[in-house]
Amino acid sequence: MIEVKNVVKTYGKKENLFTALDNVSFEIPAGKSVAIVGKSGSGKSTLMHIMSGLDHPTSGQVVINDQNIFELSQRKIDDFRAREMSFIFQSFFVEGNETCFDNVSLPLEIAGVKPAERKRRVEAALQAVELGDKVKQKARNLSGGQKQRLAVARAIAASPKILFADEPTGNLDSATGEVIENLLFGYNRDQGVTLIVVTHDEDLASKCDIQISIKDGKIMSVKGDK
């Protein structure tokens, strides 16, 4: 359960004051898939950053499993993120010079998982995205779709409870994009992971359980929430 309560985020001061998020509140039940929809500049990325503890709100709370994460120290937030969350980005952010194995291994190393266990989980994650034959390949030799599949493997390797995906299909053609969508929704369904997709793609958004549309930092509508 993620509760966003009265979150305000402003930049600048006085006459230059810019409100990126204006008193945003909603709830996401655990295990649901959620789309945060909005045009660029609507504040949807900022909302994702605040929900994941990467950014701090000017005021308001993000309560995850009854814990307001901004009451924690930065170190605790980092540890929390390493344990509970993961990310997929529009531009993949895979390390081209490293092997697929080392790319997927990174979040496990950060979480302090021991090498033997790490190996098992990395290989399982690569298997799950059908890159099991590319373990030793350098990531730069992969196609765009394969790179995003590698990013998905990296995101699921540490078995997060919440998976953030920022325009996960934005850089992909529709066919490969669909593969990624299927992977994400499949994982959401099978593992009971909360999936939060930030997108301006209405098609992708319509596949989620809940659609939260945002405009100029304000929630316009929350659909599908019962």
Added chain:
Amino acid sequence: MRFIDIVQRAGRSLRQAKARTLLTSLAIGVGAFTIVLSLALGAGGRQYASDIIAANTDEREIYVQAKQEMNTDPSAPREYTDSPSLDYGGGVSLKLLNQDNIEELTDIKGVEAVAPFYNLTIKYVTAEKAKKYTVGVETYNDMIALEYVAGGADDVKPGSLVIPDSLRKALGFKTAKSAIGEPITIVIDQIDRATFTNKEVRFEYTIAAVNKQSSMAIADGTGFIRVHRQDAEELHEAINEGSPNESAYMGAVVTVADKSEAEAVKDRINKAGDYDAQTAEDAMSFLFQFINVLQGILIGFGALAVLTSVFGIINTQYISVLERTSQIGLMKALGMRRRDVGRLFKLEAAWIGFLGGALGAGLAVIAGTAGNPLISDALSLGESHLIIFELPSIVIVILGLTLVSVTAGILPARKASKLDPIEALRTE
């Protein structure tokens, strides 16, 4: 994040930028090369110097001279003293030791024996059917190691002496072995008091041993004939009889009973009267001083190279942080702690330093090992080597440079750890 995983990740990042890593470490390698080589040169030089000292001096010996007049104002007349002196004219004179001084020195606690410096200026030396040769004569000292071609230290007794191999050849002895036991004649000039003319006095000896020029000898040239102490005294008396230098000596060699007491005995001698005493170590300390100064200069150059490479490391690491902005952002988004991000970059710097140190030290060892025989040949040092590598000092240099590199990596690492992940992950 486990420390070992950070170390491995740091190593991997460096391998991905091989050329840059290598070039940056080469800079620190130059410093390591210079420092390791100068430490080895210093160690070798000191070893060589103490070999020389062992070969040329006896650690139990203290050299004593009369304390010279400090007031050397040539325009003022000097007070007369009863002690003997050598006058060189122009108001320059050298005070000598007399027989009373020698006796006084003998009575000092810890002194085993006192041997005056004998004036052994001979006229010439010759052998049967040989030409006459002029050569230096000194007192034989069994504490000074000689390299013998024939005979040995045990053969030197009153009436016999050691000659250098070059003189053996000149005197016409075919081999060193054949010279042993052969007669040899030393001829001196003696003042005849009645006529005030010089007369020749002949001294007959047998050859006890032949020595060759040692690679450790300080004095070069033909070498000396070495006569037994008793013979030296006899020669000295004969040469100086009737001259002002009769029973007066330029100095004396005091032998102490216990090597470790040399310094204490030296102080006692200096307190006992107008003496100027020097231990063998004092006399040879100029060698060590010279080596230390030289080594210091070389290490200074090495340190300069290291300082330069520090800026190289800072620069490289800054560029690395800029290049890997998105990687750092990702690591932070995935929950990597600030401290661990900083550590990653500090450890990369450590790897660079370690690599450079090991590279430079390795090259220094190779160069030194290859160069040693060449240097020994060129300077005719014989078997001794001027470059001695000591493993502990090499290890310390490498560790030290690793530490210096970590220090150099602090600023870039701080920049990396403070990077805002949101900024870093912006896709535009």
